[in-house]
Amino acid sequence: MTQRRSFPAARLSVFALGALAGVLCLVGPQAAPAAAPEAGNAARGAYLFAAGDCAGCHTDTKAKGAPLAGGPPMVTDFGVFFAPNITPDKTNGIGAWSAADFHRAMREGKGKKGELLYPVFPYPAFAKMTDADIADLWAYLKTVPASPQPSKPQQAKAPYGIRPLLLGWRALYFHPGPLAPVAGQSPEWNRGRYLAEAVAHCGECHSPRNNLGAIEEKSAYAGNPAGPDDQKAPNITSDPKGLGKMDMADLEELLKTGAKPDGDYVADAMALVVDGLAKLTPADRHAIAVYIKSLPARPSTPKKGPVKAG
Ligand code: HEC
Numbered sequence: 428m429t430q431r432r433s434f435p436a437a438r439l440s441v442f443a444l445g446a447l448a449g450v451l452c453l454v455g456p457q458a459a460p461a462a463a464p465e466a467g468n469a470a471r472g473a474y475l476f477a478a479g480d481c482a483g484c485h486t487d488t489k490a491k492g493a494p495l496a497g498g499p500p501m502v503t504d505f506g507v508f509f510a511p512n513i514t515p516d517k518t519n520g521i522g523a524w525s526a527a528d529f530h531r532a533m534r535e536g537k538g539k540k541g542e543l544l545y546p547v548f549p550y551p552a553f554a555k556m557t558d559a560d561i562a563d564l565w566a567y568l569k570t571v572p573a574s575p576q577p578s579k580p581q582q583a584k585a586p587y588g589i590r591p592l593l594l595g596w597r598a599l600y601f602h603p604g605p606l607a608p609v610a611g612q613s614p615e616w617n618r619g620r621y622l623a624e625a626v627a628h629c630g631e632c633h634s635p636r637n638n639l640g641a642i643e644e645k646s647a648y649a650g651n652p653a654g655p656d657d658q659k660a661p662n663i664t665s666d667p668k669g670l671g672k673m674d675m676a677d678l679e680e681l682l683k684t685g686a687k688p689d690g691d692y693v694a695d696a697m698a699l700v701v702d703g704l705a706k707l708t709p710a711d712r713h714a715i716a717v718y719i720k721s722l723p724a725r726p727s728t729p730k731k732g733p734v735k736a737g
């Protein structure tokens with residue numbers, strides 16, 4: 428597999444970049460990140476790691492790369508991106524990072540030097556995780572074998588190589604968490620929402636993007652015609668053309684095994700997602716299904732423009 432998924436699936440026009448530059452001026456200094464909790468639980472972190480499909484991007488399985496030592500190329504309209512080495516190697520991985528550095532990367536989408544990370548790293552979703560879950564992930568990442576493999580440089584097309592331009596995008600579209608539970612909904616629904624929105628980032632692939640590359644909230648989960656690997660990520664709302672005809676048992680089976688009701692199996696990007704979801708408890712997969720089945724019906728996103736999501 429050569430590509431994974433969506434760097435915001437729209438081309439930024441020169442006009443849009445101008446707008447972003449304008450917004451840049453409006454953004455004040457950022458608050459210092461809260462100190463990360465000290466100790467996490469590595470076993471719980473491994474669980475979240477599976478649910479978050481971190482290896483799907485950070486391990487180059489096809490090239491038999493070492494776990495988390497750097498992912499395959501993700502080809503997008505904005506250039507070619509590589510998920511970096513996130514093993515505990517001190518020089519080429521994140522072994523020299525502190526817990527607070529990691530916390531900031533997940534919660535704020537910033538690298539060790541404070542540089543703004545590309546949203547091809549789905550930090551807009553991970554930023555909704557709880558402090559405790561981020562600490563658990565960190566505890567787990569420290570247990571994987573260190574690999575000295577250098578990360579590949581990002582090959583962003585001009586002008587996207589200018590990371591500070593992302594500040595404008597963030598000011599408009601980035602809503603850091605953690606995700607607060609919705610009152611009046613069951614704990615099961617809230618657990619499913621948390622797993623789907625913050626950890627498994629379902630909407631990052633299954634939602635269309637606007638011209639600035641941000642998720643169209645009003646059409647969230649209605650499908651992305653320009654999904655990863657040139658695959659359409661289908662509508663998973665309860666629309667008749669979405670999951671309207673799939674019952675709970677079918678959906679839970681799909682999330683566990685990848686089997687669709689018609690006997691076919693989900694492929695590529697979704698197959699990797701399922702590899703991780705298969706490791707979750709039945710209760711957590713059920714919670715995800717409960718939340719997904721509660722999504723209001725939205726018409727499928729029409730295919731528009733030659734947009735390549737990566
Ligand atoms: C869709 C692909 C994708 C997924 C899934 C993903 N990442 Fe990444 N990640 C990236 C890319 C690409 C970058 C580099 C972003 C950049 O250079 O601006 C990155 C950067 C990072 C960084 C910053 C590393 C550095 O050297 O600056 C950390 C830490 C990280 N990811 C951890 C994780 C964890 C933990 C998970 C799972 C919970 C995860 N990632 C899931 C693609 C992904």
Ligand code: HEC
Binds near residue numbers: 629678
């Ligand atoms: C990395 C991108 C990505 C992520 C993340 C992702 N999906 Fe998918 N999903 C896809 C793609 C692409 C397909 C189409 C696969 C195919 O046709 O074989 C798909 C297919 C599906 C299907 C089958 C729909 C149908 O009508 O056949 C369901 C259901 C689904 N995803 C639910 C989810 C849920 C729930 C999550 C989060 C827990 C999720 N997906 C996360 C990319 C993704």
